[in-house]
Amino acid sequence: MTINQKSLTEKAIALLKELISIPSFSGEEHHTAEAIENWFKDFDIPFQRENNNVFAKNKHWHDRKPTLLLNSHHDTVQPNKAYTRDPFDPKVENGKLYGLGSNDAGGALVSLLATFTYFYASENLSHNLLIAATAEEESAGPKSLRGLLPSLPKIDVAIVGEPTLMNLAIAEKGLIVFDAVVKGTPSHAAHPNDDNSIYKTIKVLEWFKNYRFEKKSEALGDVKLTVTQINAGDQHNVVPSHTDLVIDVRVNDCYSNKEIADILKAEAPCTLQERSLRLNSSAIDKNHPLVQSGIKLGRETYGSPTLSDQAALTCQSMKLGPGDSTRSHSADEYIYVHEIEEGIDLYIQVLKGFLVG
Missing domain, CATH: 3.40.630.10 (Zn peptidases)
Known part of the structure; x- marks a missing residue:
């Protein structure tokens, strides 16, 4: 018909x-x-x-x-x-x-x-x-x-x-979302503190900005890594113990999501935890x-x-x-x-x- x-x-x-x-x-x-x-x-x-x-x-x-x-x-x-x-x-x-x-x-x-x-x-x-x-x-x-x-x-x-x-x-491209934590020492804002997690985050952000994965895909290009959220502190006079980041990673077909997670967890200058590895x-x-x-x-x-x-x-x-x-x-x-x-x-x-x- x-x-x-x-x-x-x-x-x-x-x-x-x-x-x-x-x-x-x-x-x-x-x-x-x-x-x-x-x-x-x-x-x-x-x-x-x-x-x-x-x-x-x-x-x-x-x-x-x-x-x-x-x-x-x-x-x-x-x-x-x-x-x-x-x-x-x-x-x-x-x-x-x-x-x-x-x-x-x-x-x-x-x-x-x-x-x-x-x-x-x-x-x-x-x-x-x-x-x-x-x-x-x-x-x-x-x-x-x-x-x-x-x-x-x-x-x-x-x-x-x-x-x-x-x-x-x-x-x-696949997707992995990571929760990252930059740890520091909490203190009163009036006192010296050389371990301020917010200041330490500056170098961490630079690391993510400049990081490159080795393998480039013919169809999908490079793996794209982007810091999309940042959060720290809840009082004006307290240096927070940690700064939280969210990292969005778009994965090309040269890597599995697990491979990307293993590489970043081994090399990143902060603590990382993936939310899921299922979106390859x-x-x-x-x-x-x-x-x-x-x-x-x-x-x-x-x-x-x-x-x-x-x-x-x-x-x-x-x-x-x-x-x-x-x-x-x-x-x-x-x-x-x-x-x-x-x-x-x-x-x-x-x-x-x-x-x-």
Whole structure:
């Protein structure tokens, strides 16, 4: 059965408007999950739901075939205070569809739903198709894709829908957040103290500013290390016993998170403790047939500095979707309607090249 692509695109845009109108902050996605369920019901596609994650398999699923996962998320961050529009009012002006989650990642999500539906009843595909519209991506919560994976079939390769201007993000940096402590000697501010933790922090900050990891990635460049928070003291007349720092480390695909943690803990001039090591970098071979299908369509490849649900996957994966990452989490978020139209067409063409040949 062939489904009309134009009709699918119109329905996808209508669904995006509906999703925008429903608040769906991380952990509060119940009603957007219902809207996504209705998409599958409208097309008579069997689906399953676990927590606020909704997923489905293509009609002609064969266990002997490898599986391609199509994934994006329907949760959002909180709207920031700079909004001048109602973040839940999906208005189109000058070709822009405004609203919270329109760009990150509603546009990619509805485009992937349309693409999955387009191929749902196709026979003789090289891979099974599995789609998962997932929750808690923005908060990396326990009921996100990571929590859903044990309930899903084995995944061999994945497309994660995020705004990439429909270029191929073939690698993504991992993330480690460290809590650092610079220790000193507490004292009354009126007395001499050569072991002031705040003053000692100056040299520690210089060390982090100048530190470089040896291995540079072709796709992702250097590991990026940034001090993002500093806190010390609670009284004007007391020298604090310690100064606390937070270090944000974006990890390239030359290192595992554990390797980075081991190196920094051994070399840093302060006490370090990682919060988690689970958000590793991810990548896909540039010569993978899925990537090559996109390249043949004129799409560029690059390495992404931002984190997504790719970090939950152990298979090869790439990030691909309509919209622009620089609009994500911004005030008066929007996506161009033509980006969704072109995104659906490009998704379909990429998958045709990969699944049909």
